[in-house]
Amino acid sequence: MIIAIPKEILPGENRVACTPDVASKLIKSGYEVHIQKDAGLNAGFKDEQYVKAGAKVIDSVEQLFSSADIVLKVQKPTEDEIKKLKKGSLLISFVYALHYPEIAKFCAENGIDLIAMDMVPRTTLAQKMDALSSQANIAGYKSVILAANHLGKIFPLMMTAAGTISPAKVVIMGAGVAGLQALGTAKRLGAVVEVSDIRPSAKEEVQSLGGKFIEVETTENMQDERGYAKQASEEFLKKQKELIFKHVTEADIVITTALVPGKKAPVLITEEMIKNMKPGSVVLDMAVEFGGNCEISEPGKTVKKYDVTIIGEPNLPSLVPTHSSEMYAKNLLALIQHIGKNGQVELKLEDEIVKGCLISRNGEVINDRIKELLK
DSSP: OEEEEOOOOSTTOOOOSOOHHHHHHHHHTTOEEEEETTTTGGGTOOHHHHHHHTOEEESOHHHHHHHOSEEEOSSOOOHHHHHHSOTTOEEEEOOOTTTOHHHHHHHHHTTOEEEEGGGOOOSSTTGGGOHHHHHHHHHHHHHHHHHHHHOSSOSSOEEETTEEEOOOEEEEEOOSHHHHHHHHHHHHTTOEEEEEOSOGGGHHHHHHTTOEEEOOOOOSOOBOTTSOBOOOOHHHHHHHHHHHHHHHHHOSEEEEOOOOTTSOOOOOBOHHHHHTSOTTOEEEETTGGGTOSBTTOOTTOEEEETTEEEEOOSOGGGGSHHHHHHHHHHHHHHHHHHHEETTEEOOOTTSHHHHHHEEEETTEEOOHHHHHHHO
């Protein structure tokens, strides 16, 4: 089978779905690897490295797609890209089909089998394929570096002959993979870090990394059976906002990471909170692509409102493209090794991982949640 890797076309996307190292591993597993010219350049990988690994460099995307049995991508595919794919081929990519169900429908109509990397089940067996976590790890790290860059203060406590500098105070909303990585990074830089999460079970993890947990008293169960945060009730969100107000208005940096699959991101930072923050503070909204956790953040823009810098960077992993590409490529390799053998891929619907992330098959949308959205 031929595996093809196109150059990402979304503006600002610097990642690539396959690194030279992973390409050589796929070739050893019996696949032929074709990569579009300069596809890895923005992530720091030259065409020569792919050729050395045994891959074939193809100039045009039409030529690349027409012969491919499997296509590996980072960003969700456009209709134009889907039209160029060979009927019966398998596309593996981030899709966010709960937000963009029309992509699944278009793939089905064009006879493309589609696997969404963002729907790989969060099970022990699927851990190596969990691309959401691998990219969130990078995003959590980068969010702190980016916010620190915009803050007119340093992070650590410093005692100097000119006096003592107090440590920066960082508040993180959400203790998922991104939030915990942001916590670890901010602590290493010397900040005092407080973390809020709707799941009481997150308290232990936050404290083990040296953070203070902002706790909202509740009897509600705050996570679904897949381990993701559930949509919270109005009453809970009201309680949370009241408690958070004090912590946010005293913070130097606030990083928000709260997402609910298939739903608009919950608003955690209101305009009123921003008005009451210290001049020169920074808010980084990691959920800006899906509606935003900050009421007045703007997708793809860094703006100043009420003397507070608000960063709405929708694609943090793309700002660290070398490592995020390496991690994502390994996630894809683990998935292909799971569903394939001797250079051939077989999609078995009885397999729990395949069932979780296979969206369209043989001209039909087969995922129940997506089917429901398309009705």
